[in-house]
Amino acid sequence: MKSRAATIARYTLLEALRTRLPLISLAVLAALVAAGFFVEQVAVTEGVRFRAGFYAATARWAAVFILALHVLAAVAREFDDKALDVLLALDLPRSHYVLGRLAGFVAVAALIAAAACVPLAWSVPPAALAQWGLSLAFELAIVAALALFCAITFNQIVPAAGFVAAFYVLARALTAMRLIGANPIAEADVFTHRAISFVVEGLALVIPALEGWTRTEWLLDQPAPWSTLSVIAGQSVLYVVLLAAAAMFDLHRKNF
Amino acid sequence: MKTERPIRQVPRPVLSLLVLALSLQVTWQALQAPPVARADALSAPPAPATLRAVALGEPIALAQLMTLYLQAFDNQPGISIPFLQLDYGRVTQWLAAILELDPVGQYPLLMASQLYGQVPDEAKQRQMCDFVYRQFERDPERRWRWLAHCAIIVKHRLKDPRLALVYAEAITRQARRASNWARQMRIFILEDLGEREAATVLLGGLLASGEVTEPREAHFLMERLKTLQSGDGNSTPATKN
Numbered sequence: 001m002k003s004r005a006a007t008i009a010r011y012t013l014l015e016a017l018r019t020r021l022p023l024i025s026l027a028v029l030a031a032l033v034a035a036g037f038f039v040e041q042v043a044v045t046e047g048v049r050f051r052a053g054f055y056a057a058t059a060r061w062a063a064v065f066i067l068a069l070h071v072l073a074a075v076a077r078e079f080d081d082k083a084l085d086v087l088l089a090l091d092l093p094r095s096h097y098v099l100g101r102l103a104g105f106v107a108v109a110a111l112i113a114a115a116a117c118v119p120l121a122w123s124v125p126p127a128a129l130a131q132w133g134l135s136l137a138f139e140l141a142i143v144a145a146l147a148l149f150c151a152i153t154f155n156q157i158v159p160a161a162g163f164v165a166a167f168y169v170l171a172r173a174l175t176a177m178r179l180i181g182a183n184p185i186a187e188a189d190v191f192t193h194r195a196i197s198f199v200v201e202g203l204a205l206v207i208p209a210l211e212g213w214t215r216t217e218w219l220l221d222q223p224a225p226w227s228t229l230s231v232i233a234g235q236s237v238l239y240v241v242l243l244a245a246a247a248m249f250d251l252h253r254k255n256f
Numbered sequence: 257m258k259t260e261r262p263i264r265q266v267p268r269p270v271l272s273l274l275v276l277a278l279s280l281q282v283t284w285q286a287l288q289a290p291p292v293a294r295a296d297a298l299s300a301p302p303a304p305a306t307l308r309a310v311a312l313g314e315p316i317a318l319a320q321l322m323t324l325y326l327q328a329f330d331n332q333p334g335i336s337i338p339f340l341q342l343d344y345g346r347v348t349q350w351l352a353a354i355l356e357l358d359p360v361g362q363y364p365l366l367m368a369s370q371l372y373g374q375v376p377d378e379a380k381q382r383q384m385c386d387f388v389y390r391q392f393e394r395d396p397e398r399r400w401r402w403l404a405h406c407a408i409i410v411k412h413r414l415k416d417p418r419l420a421l422v423y424a425e426a427i428t429r430q431a432r433r434a435s436n437w438a439r440q441m442r443i444f445i446l447e448d449l450g451e452r453e454a455a456t457v458l459l460g461g462l463l464a465s466g467e468v469t470e471p472r473e474a475h476f477l478m479e480r481l482k483t484l485q486s487g488d489g490n491s492t493p494a495t496k497n
Contacts (some may be wrong), residue, residue: 042306093267095269095270205281206281206282208285209291242277245270249270249271252265252267252270253260255260255261
């Protein structure tokens with residue numbers, strides 16, 4: 001049965017390689033590299049720093065956007081073409097389908113993260129680049145799992161894409177929201193402030209604070225301690241497992 | 257057909273995995289130390305050429321965004337930085353960059369004279385007034401009112417009437433369309449400096465030039481001229497602001 005999950009993972013990877021995903025990813029990264037060189041040209045000083053910083057920040061957003069849309073479109077297409085119905089008619093547990101799909105998408109995430117690292121190879125220290133790339137791969141794995149969960153749960157691309165985008169932005173802003181809530185400038189005792197602060201603290205328990213992942217300052221200023229990377233890896237694995245379990249739960253409850 | 261099957265259809269291992277993963281996630285996050293607010297230093301603004309490129313043909317919109325960023329910089333997440341602790345060299349760089357993008361905008365000069373210029377630090381007040389003076393010289397007709405405000409600050413708060421006179425004379429000399437009260441400021445500063453003769457000559461010249469057309473204002477200035485000529489040293493209420 002495990003080999004069937006592995007087969008699904010392999011076909012997920014093949015699907016990614018045989019669609020336009022590699023071309024689009026490389027074209028977007030190339031465009032960002034070109035834009036980075038433009039930024040370097042207009043900067044009066046610290047040109048390389050400007051280029052690397054611009055590329056790292058924008059490549060991170062672009063990778064998340066491309067991967068999330070790819071996962072959503074792939075799963076939605078499978079739903080629309082009734083390919084999933086055929087698959088589930090075989091002797092294949094639904095959870096194995098989720099595991100196979102997830103493994104394939106995580107592999108795609110790793111490839112995109114690796115591709116995003118290449119243009120930085122000549123501009124930043126290798127250790128810092130390794131940290132940045134690993135962290136990006138972990139972040140993209142979370143995004144892939146989230147997009148898979150949303151595609152299965154919402155069944156339609158628009159609400160699923162909206163949820164993924166809102167979740168990602170919230171996860172990147174969560175720490176700032178917690179700080180603002182914990183240290184109000186005025187009217188700390190107002191009920192609405194306490195209620196919002198309570199909600200934000202509640203969200204912080206179930207949403208990873210992604211602003212701590214894949215930081216550009218690791219490349220430009222100082223590499224992160226490797227212990228930070230291990231915490232990120234642990235948190236990423238846990239969150240991917242949580243999302244996978246949630247996706248399996250939803251898929252098991254679906255009627256086809 | 258119902259679109260959802262009952263929860264009992266979900267295999268027990270999947271349910272257990274979901275509950276376990278959720279519990280671990282909540283426990284993990286609950287055990288993390290709460291984030292600590294940390295004040296970031298104000299970095300230098302990008303070079304003007306970069307800003308022009310980043311503006312994508314909308315320099316005014318970018319200038320407004322930068323203004324709001326600078327204005328809100330003292331309120332960082334979870335921490336409030338007193339203006340006094342800001343690096344005023346950087347602040348003036350930001351204000352200058354914003355004015356480069358939007359030369360007609362008055363907001364940066366208002367911030368310089370009315371916001372950052374109000375801190376209880378003489379050096380920083382002088383830095384802001386100097387910035388306003390330099391920017392005034394680039395566009396006197398639009399920016400004279402902020403220099404007038406700085407003239408009042410240096411005269412009454414910094415007790416430096418000589419510098420106030422420099423500012424007031426700059427307004428009179430360069431801002432032809434400035435309000436009369438601003439253009440007449442130098443006369444009263446000269447009077448306060450004890451240079452009655454110069455003040456008398458200037459005030460007499462102003463009245464003779466016909467620039468003052470408002471009858472009440474002309475009457476007030478005439479009375480002031482008579483006082484100066486008679487040697488009575490009482491200052492006008494206007495100079496006591």
